[in-house]
Amino acid sequence: MSLNTTAFGLDFNTPLCLLSGNAGYGTEYLKVSGFNYDAVGAVFLKGTTEAERYGNPAERVTETPYGLMNAIGLQNPGAATVISELLPKLNWDGKPHFIPNISGFSIDEYASLARAFDQTPVPAIEINISCPNVKKGGAAFGNDPDLSAKVVEACRAVTSKPLIVKLSPNQTDIAEGARRCIDAGANALSAINTVSAMAIDIHTRMPRLGNNQGGLSGPAIKPIALLAVHKIYQVAKPHHIPIIGQGGITNAEDAIEFMLAGATLVGMGTALAKDPLIANKIIKGIQKYMNSYGFTHVSQLTGALELHDNSAGCTPASCLK
Numbered sequence: 001m002s003l004n005t006t007a008f009g010l011d012f013n014t015p016l017c018l019l020s021g022n023a024g025y026g027t028e029y030l031k032v033s034g035f036n037y038d039a040v041g042a043v044f045l046k047g048t049t050e051a052e053r054y055g056n057p058a059e060r061v062t063e064t065p066y067g068l069m070n071a072i073g074l075q076n077p078g079a080a081t082v083i084s085e086l087l088p089k090l091n092w093d094g095k096p097h098f099i100p101n102i103s104g105f106s107i108d109e110y111a112s113l114a115r116a117f118d119q120t121p122v123p124a125i126e127i128n129i130s131c132p133n134v135k136k137g138g139a140a141f142g143n144d145p146d147l148s149a150k151v152v153e154a155c156r157a158v159t160s161k162p163l164i165v166k167l168s169p170n171q172t173d174i175a176e177g178a179r180r181c182i183d184a185g186a187n188a189l190s191a192i193n194t195v196s197a198m199a200i201d202i203h204t205r206m207p208r209l210g211n212n213q214g215g216l217s218g219p220a221i222k223p224i225a226l227l228a229v230h231k232i233y234q235v236a237k238p239h240h241i242p243i244i245g246q247g248g249i250t251n252a253e254d255a256i257e258f259m260l261a262g263a264t265l266v267g268m269g270t271a272l273a274k275d276p277l278i279a280n281k282i283i284k285g286i287q288k289y290m291n292s293y294g295f296t297h298v299s300q301l302t303g304a305l306e307l308h309d310n311s312a313g314c315t316p317a318s319c320l321k
């Protein structure tokens, strides 16, 4: 049974990824007792901007039923420091792959970041066009297919490395957003980023987050993310563009659902805060499932979803049983 998989020209140990903003700059998790990268195919580094950023005022995270809201505000040391001081600490043997996540406040900034990472050993670049936590730039790009395409085009012009575009669920038609990003030169799509949200403290009558609003992640968004991946897959499949499915994965069943909906790789973000060793457990669960159903290669799960045939419409036999 094989858990190795291939996507956008790279080989991955396993289809599991650690998601941006939840695994630091790749070295932090190695300090967690018992952690090793064997179960992981890729680690997406924390969103990086040109200049260093201190992020948003506290509170930056708050729990909601079955979810987590965050408004970190892209705290990061800036691209120059990431490139000169943090990337050299990582292994570049592809086990796992370390992939930077770039976030810009203008199209020029995105292009400048893509150009800067193009000159490094990174195997691919993830473009965060959908971060809902910043007051200008990110949300507007990801929510508008025209602007999304312009960002991708600008990055495509300055790098030949694979570009992974991370799509926002906060747009009217995520499949249309995906189509425009593919046309503009995306090699892969991540879906979904966090869902714009708010929580209010009735005693202070103030929003719980210092930024007033934030992005919802965790199990609460999983059904939204699954439908998004299913819709994007219809657009991406004919172009052989792989999807990195994400949004609320906390166990093997969740990961398998995303693959059946069309994901080639799957990622965990919020779940890592509760259990940093979760990838090992998820891999075992995927192996067990593959054994039970006779799958020999993990890629056979991608898009294996079978839809109900509703072409006959509602009949007494189908609707009233």
Ligand SMILES: Cc1cc2nc3c(=O)[nH]c(=O)nc-3n(C[C@H](O)[C@H](O)[C@H](O)COP(=O)(O)O)c2cc1C
Residues within 6 Å of the ligand: 019, 020, 021, 022, 046, 047, 048, 068, 070, 072, 074, 101, 128, 131, 166, 192, 193, 194, 216, 217, 218, 219, 221, 246, 247, 248, 249, 267, 268, 269, 270, 271
């Ligand atoms: C605390 C936190 C920080 C995040 N930071 C980033 C980021 O810097 N760049 C980015 O593209 N996504 C960021 N995300 C979004 C995650 O990478 C992921 O797409 C999203 O949370 C959905 O997955 P999950 O439900 O497994 O967390 C962040 C999410 C959380 C919870």
